[in-house]
Amino acid sequence: MQMPKPNAEILARKAEIVARLRQVLPASAVIDDPFETKAYECDALSAYRCPPLAVVLPASTEETAAVLQACHSMGVPVVPRGSGTSLAGGALPTEDSVILGVARLTQVLETDYKNRFITVQAGRTNLSVTGAVETNGFFYAPDPSSQLACAIAGNIAMNSGGAHCLKYGVTTNNLLGVKMVTMGGEIIEIGGAHLDAAGYDLLGLICGSEGQLGVVTEATLRILAKPEGARPVLIGFDSNEVAGACVADIIRAGVLPVAIEFMDRPVIRAAEKFTHAGYPDVEALLIIEVEGSEAEIAEQLGKITKIARRHNPVELRESQSAEESANIWKGRKAAFGAMGQINDYMCLDGTIPVSKLPETLRGITALSKQYGLDVGNVFHAGDGNMHPLILYDANKPGDLEKCEDMGADILKLCVEVGGCLTGEHGVGVEKRELMHSQFGTDDLDIQMAVKDVFDPKWLLNPAKVFPLDASEGRRQ
């Protein structure tokens, strides 16, 4: 993975730049000591690291605007950062950039149960949004597995999803409005506490724009009343492809569970070892959750298990208690962390039409043999959102490059079968060069023209999303 050469002129002005930032923020909100900025040198795509020039932690929208205005006038690039859990390198800094972290923006600003919305500062973690409303019987639906740590800011930038997004949609379907600061320091509001806004769908444009159009400081989110009840069923198969075919059949039958999650044997074993969730030692496992009243749950589970039985499962276990349900989810939610305990891995994120699951899983197995690198699969199967985890040895020369090449081939396979390079993790630096395999030069040019409008100098997270050769002229 290449990053552009840092601008030597900016590096030479570090002291002056830091001094200017200290004029607009309290001293404690500006970090420039290389030992301290090390904490910001990567996100969860930790194979790539680079210390930033400095880090700023504003505590309000106004402070954010002051920082951006200062950086804009000095011509210094800015990389917005939520909690740094991006798996695509979205928050990876360059040596000549300032990291703008929103970790101090964590307040709940307004809660309205009658109109079902909550307004929060964007540094608030995903799980703590639900935490703020659950005693009143509400929740915020998008639930990335990283929800304990990741911030709403990052969720909006990456249009994040999660296990329960099959039914409730991803971030863009649950976002009503944002307050955002442009690179020039202008504070703008888009959308609000209502269903839609007049004019173009600018909110749809901001959601998923990977920190390239503005820095989000506040978000108004839809909250939902908690369902009466929910119950997962765990279904084991002796083949990945058969499990994939079962998912495709369930979706085709028109049943809409809240979640259909898939894990294969390497992930099942790692998750079981890590959490003792009680998973069977099978080739592939589906966790399917339905919700509603007791009668609705029984009806949906009846249909699902009938379809599953046609695929000869080796295990079929309906949860019998709240404790058992929590255990079933505990293993899945901890699966990425569990894999990280046993191996270095790169987590991919491609989307495919659900009917192509068996074919794609077959292709991934073939690529794993071709490259000689093992793969674990854990993903949101109901949405066709694949997360192959390629296992490699970070200390073995050449292994990372081999892993990158194999990852590129898997994502190209997703595009070939009619899917997309990314489902929920975004493009970042990870899939940046692969954008050529999905978009022609004209397509990329039109997308970059959108950034030109919001950030004409290309200072906001400039080295992400667009292939470096395509964006070179603009970045300079």
Ligand SMILES: Cc1cc2nc3c(=O)[nH]c(=O)nc-3n(C[C@H](O)[C@H](O)[C@H](O)COP(=O)(O)OP(=O)(O)OC[C@H]3O[C@@H](n4cnc5c(N)ncnc54)[C@H](O)[C@@H]3O)c2cc1C
């Ligand atoms: C163990 C694990 C499990 C995960 N599971 C899921 C999952 O199930 N679903 C899923 O979708 N993702 C998942 N992720 C990926 C990651 O958690 C999401 O992409 C998340 O939304 C990132 O949020 P963050 O606050 O950490 O953002 P960061 O990593 O800090 O940044 C992500 C992007 O957002 C931009 N950004 C940050 N703050 C702002 C802001 N204020 N304004 C504008 N742009 C901003 C950054 O520049 C960057 O491009 C997982 C990650 C891990 C490590």
